[in-house]
Amino acid sequence: MxxxxxxxxxxxxxxxxxxxxxxxxxxxxxxxxxxxxxxxxxxxxxxxxxxxxxxxxxxxxxxxxxxxxxxxxxxxxAAYDTQAAMRLFRIVDASGVKQLPNFDRVLGIRTRAAGANERLRLGLARDEKVVELRRTRTFADGAVMLESICLPGSRFADFKARLGTQRPVLLYDFYEQEYGVRIVGVESRLRAVSATADDAKEMGLRAGHPLLEVERVAFELDARPVELRTTLCDTTEGRHYLDVPG
Amino acid sequence: MxxxxxxxxxxxxxxxxxxxxxxxxxxxxxxxxxxxxxxxxxxxxxxxxxxxxxxxxxxxxxxxxxxxxxxxxxxxxAAYDTQAAMRLFRIVDASGVKQLPNFDRVLGIRTRAAGANERLRLGLARDEKVVELRRTRTFADGAVMLESICLPGSRFADFKARLGTQRPVLLYDFYEQEYGVRIVGVESRLRAVSATADDAKEMGLRAGHPLLEVERVAFELDARPVELRTTLCDTTEGRHYLDVPG
DNA sequence: AAGTGGTCTAGACCACCGT
DNA sequence: CGGTGGTCTAGACCACTTT
CATH class of the missing domain: 1.10.10.10 (Winged helix-like DNA-binding domain superfamily/Winged helix DNA-binding domain)
Incomplete structure (x- = not known):
C-alpha cells in the first residue's frame, strides 16, 4: 500500500x-x-x-x-539495553572495567528557571523552566559521584510524581517508557575542578579535592537536545574517563 | 599482475x-x-x-x-592534514573553537628505562627503553599545557638529533616523515589531578590548581601502540575536552 | 522447508574532474 | 573527451533462525 x-x-x-x-x-x-x-x-x-x-x-x-x-x-x-548504556557511560574503574554505578540517593527534584548554560545547551526559549534532579551514584568500591540532571520542563511534565520511588540506573529507559523520549546520541564536555565544601561533604572527600566534571548533553533522533547532565567524579583512585574516537 | x-x-x-x-x-x-x-x-x-x-x-x-x-x-x-589532527586533538577553547596550541618549548629529551605504566600502555619488553620528550604548548590566549611524550626507544632511534631544532605542531607528521610511522587511531584516559609545585611553576598557576590530565595512546595501522602522551591542561577558563562518540 | 539477513555479481547510468 | 568515483539495479547463492 x-x-x-x-x-x-x-x-x-x-x-x-x-x-x-x-x-x-x-x-x-x-x-x-x-x-x-x-x-x-x-x-x-x-x-x-x-x-x-x-x-x-x-x-x-x-x-x-x-x-x-x-x-x-x-x-x-535498537534498544537501550545495558550495552548501549555502556557505550554512553564512559567512566572506567581502576581495573579498566566499565561498571554502571547505582542510583544511590535523590538529593532533590525541583522545577526552576533555566540558567544561561542550560538555555544554551538545551536550546530553550527565554522563559522556559527546567526540572532538575540532583542525585548521588555509587560505584562497587564505594566511591560516590554527584550528578545534576536538567530537563526541559515543557517535555517532562509532572516529573517528580512520575518518577515516584523508582530509582532506575538507566534514566534513559525511564524517559522512553514515561515520555516516549528516545536518546540516540550524546556530546560531553570535560573539565577538572576543585570540590566545593558541599561537594566534598556529599562525596566523602576534603574540600579542594580535584574532581572530573563531565557535562553531557543527550540528543533525540531528530538531534534535539533533551537532557543536560553534569557529573562530578573522583578520579584519583585509578578511575578515569575513557575516550576512544570512532 | x-x-x-x-x-x-x-x-x-x-x-x-x-x-x-x-x-x-x-x-x-x-x-x-x-x-x-x-x-x-x-x-x-x-x-x-x-x-x-x-x-x-x-x-x-x-x-x-x-x-x-x-x-x-x-x-x-589519508594524510595527516590539520583536519585529521583536529579529529584527534579534542581540547576546545572557551568560544567552542578547536585551536591547535603551538609547540612552545622543549623542557628535555632523554632516553631512560620504561616505567610500569609505559611498559603496559606501549606493550614494551621488560628491558626496553623509552625516549621521553617533555614540552610546553601554548594556546592563543596564553594558557600553557604541559606534555610528556614517551616513545619506544627501539623504533625511534636517534630521536633527539633527528628532531634537531624542528618544532612541529603535529608530531605525527614528524613520525611519518622521519620514521615511517603512521598514526591512525588514539585512545585517551582522562583524570582530574592537582598541580604539583613544578607543574604550577611551568604553567603559571598556583600549586594545587585542578588540572585535566589526558593520557593518550596512539596506534599504528596494525594496532600497535607507538606513543604514550600525557597532557596537563588548565580547564578553568572555559577550555574543555570535547567528546562526541561516533 | 520457508523466511530472514549477508555476500557477491555484472552490468547500467550519473556527477565530477582533468585534458 | 575519457577516466574517476557515486548510485542503482535485478538477480544469485550462502548462513542462520524458526517452524
Whole structure:
C-alpha cells in the first residue's frame, strides 16, 4: 500500500531519502525499542527500490545504532539495553572495567528557571523552566559521584510524581517508557575542578579535592537536545574517563 | 599482475580479505600520506572480484579514515592534514573553537628505562627503553599545557638529533616523515589531578590548581601502540575536552 | 522447508574532474 | 573527451533462525 514509487522526488540519492523515511517511520510509527521492523524485501518493495539500495539506507541507521540487524531473524529498532548504556557511560574503574554505578540517593527534584548554560545547551526559549534532579551514584568500591540532571520542563511534565520511588540506573529507559523520549546520541564536555565544601561533604572527600566534571548533553533522533547532565567524579583512585574516537 | 583470483582462500567474506590486502599494500608498498591508490576498477580486476565487493572493502577503510575518496579523481591514502589532527586533538577553547596550541618549548629529551605504566600502555619488553620528550604548548590566549611524550626507544632511534631544532605542531607528521610511522587511531584516559609545585611553576598557576590530565595512546595501522602522551591542561577558563562518540 | 539477513555479481547510468 | 568515483539495479547463492 501507498508506495508511490517514482513520485515527485528528486534532489539527492534515493538511499538518503529512504533513510529519512525510515527514521520517521520509527519516530511516528510507534516503534518502541526492540520492536521488529518489516523485512528488507518488504521495505524495498514498499519504497520501490532494489534491495541493495534499501540495504544502503539501513546500513547508515545501523552505523548510527538506530537499527539492529539479526541474521535469520530480521531488523529491529535498537534498544537501550545495558550495552548501549555502556557505550554512553564512559567512566572506567581502576581495573579498566566499565561498571554502571547505582542510583544511590535523590538529593532533590525541583522545577526552576533555566540558567544561561542550560538555555544554551538545551536550546530553550527565554522563559522556559527546567526540572532538575540532583542525585548521588555509587560505584562497587564505594566511591560516590554527584550528578545534576536538567530537563526541559515543557517535555517532562509532572516529573517528580512520575518518577515516584523508582530509582532506575538507566534514566534513559525511564524517559522512553514515561515520555516516549528516545536518546540516540550524546556530546560531553570535560573539565577538572576543585570540590566545593558541599561537594566534598556529599562525596566523602576534603574540600579542594580535584574532581572530573563531565557535562553531557543527550540528543533525540531528530538531534534535539533533551537532557543536560553534569557529573562530578573522583578520579584519583585509578578511575578515569575513557575516550576512544570512532 | 599476480592476481591469482581464486587461490586457496576460504573462511570469511572476500571483502574482509581484500581489506586486509589493501592495508598491507599501503603499509608495505611505500604509500605515503596523500599518495594516490590505483582506481577501483583496476583494484577490482587485480583482486578478481566485482566492483561492488571491492567498494565494500574500500568503504571500511574510508570509515576508518585510512583511505579517502575524491569523486572524479580517485582514491588516496589519508594524510595527516590539520583536519585529521583536529579529529584527534579534542581540547576546545572557551568560544567552542578547536585551536591547535603551538609547540612552545622543549623542557628535555632523554632516553631512560620504561616505567610500569609505559611498559603496559606501549606493550614494551621488560628491558626496553623509552625516549621521553617533555614540552610546553601554548594556546592563543596564553594558557600553557604541559606534555610528556614517551616513545619506544627501539623504533625511534636517534630521536633527539633527528628532531634537531624542528618544532612541529603535529608530531605525527614528524613520525611519518622521519620514521615511517603512521598514526591512525588514539585512545585517551582522562583524570582530574592537582598541580604539583613544578607543574604550577611551568604553567603559571598556583600549586594545587585542578588540572585535566589526558593520557593518550596512539596506534599504528596494525594496532600497535607507538606513543604514550600525557597532557596537563588548565580547564578553568572555559577550555574543555570535547567528546562526541561516533 | 520457508523466511530472514549477508555476500557477491555484472552490468547500467550519473556527477565530477582533468585534458 | 575519457577516466574517476557515486548510485542503482535485478538477480544469485550462502548462513542462520524458526517452524
Amino acid at each position: 501507498s508506495s508511490n514509487p517514482l513520485a515527485v522526488r528528486e534532489h539527492g540519492p534515493r538511499y538518503l531519502w529512504i533513510r529519512e523515511q525510515l527514521v520517521r517511520m520509527i519516530l511516528d510509527g510507534g516503534f518502541k525499542g526492540g520492536a521488529p521492523l518489516p523485512p528488507e524485501g518488504q521495505l524495498a518493495r514498499h519504497f520501490g527500490v532494489a534491495l541493495g539500495t534499501l540495504r544502503k539506507a539501513i546500513d547508515e541507521l545501523v552505523a548510527r545504532k538506530i537499527v539492529e540487524r539479526v541474521q535469520g531473524k530480521g531488523l529491529f529498532v | 599476480s592476481s591469482n583470483p581464486l587461490a586457496v582462500r576460504e573462511h570469511g567474506p572476500r571483502y574482509l580479505w581484500i581489506r586486509e590486502q589493501l592495508v598491507r599494500m599501503i603499509l608495505d608498498g611505500g604509500f605515503k600520506g596523500g599518495a594516490p591508490l590505483p582506481p577501483e576498477g583496476q583494484l577490482a580486476r587485480h583482486f578478481g572480484v566485482a566492483l561492488g565487493t571491492l567498494r565494500k572493502a574500500i568503504d571500511e577503510l574510508v570509515a576508518r579514515k585510512i583511505v579517502e575518496r575524491v569523486q572524479g579523481k580517485g582514491l588516496f591514502v
